[in-house]
Amino acid sequence: MIKIAIAEDNFYALKAIEEKLTVYADISIIYTAQNGVEFLELLAINNDLDLILMDIEMPIMNGIETVKKVKQQFSHIKIVIMTIYDDDDHIFNAIKAGADSYILKETKAEKVYETIIDTLNGGAVMSPSIAFKALQALKRSTVSISVKVSDSSELTDREIEVLEYLREGYTNKRIAETLFISPFTVKRHIENIYRKLQVQNRVELVDKAKREGLI
Incomplete structure (x- = not known):
């Protein structure tokens, strides 16, 4: 058994x-x-x-x-x-x-x-x-062994797109509907953005993104 x-x-x-x-x-x-x-x-x-x-x-x-x-x-x-x-x-x-x-x-x-x-x-x-x-x-790790996680330049095109909608105050559901993706996928993108920019909430996120010229 x-x-x-x-x-x-x-x-x-x-x-x-x-x-x-x-x-x-x-x-x-x-x-x-x-x-x-x-x-x-x-x-x-x-x-x-x-x-x-x-x-x-x-x-x-x-x-x-x-x-x-x-x-x-x-x-x-x-x-x-x-x-x-x-x-x-x-x-x-x-x-x-x-x-x-x-x-x-x-x-x-x-x-x-x-x-x-x-x-x-x-x-x-x-x-x-x-x-x-x-x-x-x-395969990616063999190209670059050390990646600086906090570097905002690592944001993908899709993450930048999500970031723009966050600045406009869109909810996760509305972002999902606009981009034709699932709310879960939106949530995952936002989590990745938080991690890469090292922020804890949307206010900090938008503020830092503006300072760094991302939006």
Whole structure:
């Protein structure tokens, strides 16, 4: 029997994962948690696990921080990140934290099961789109090993475009509708802009962008 625990704060996402695994008689879900702190508390009581399915964005303590702490104490337990995020930062931060595999929540049941088996057998599994992005990022890193994250010149054309709409006071939803992209994609662009300009809110963002001549 393969003993699994799941860390997932979204009720519906958790139920979807559980449903994907119920058809496999050799899978036993030992417990679930809604955040990293709760998960670590349960792990302290029962660490007799083979593998953990870990979400990234959770309240109180996110999945990446939780992975670090789990691997520090129980390095033998395999961890599969199961998330909606497919951007470079989340992928590499998860891998650096110690995640063994990285797949998307949209992954079909049979592929989730295959990922569990392959990971337990020592493999490192990634969803196809994740693997492609990881490879592209690796190629870029061979061209420039050190990148100054705070350099505003690193903003992409799309990020500059989003920045312009932020200056005009557009909401995320309105930006998404204007650019014909999803609100999630807009949110991700804004997070990247915040990180690159090293600001905490929209007021600081617009102010710094104006000072640096970006808008």
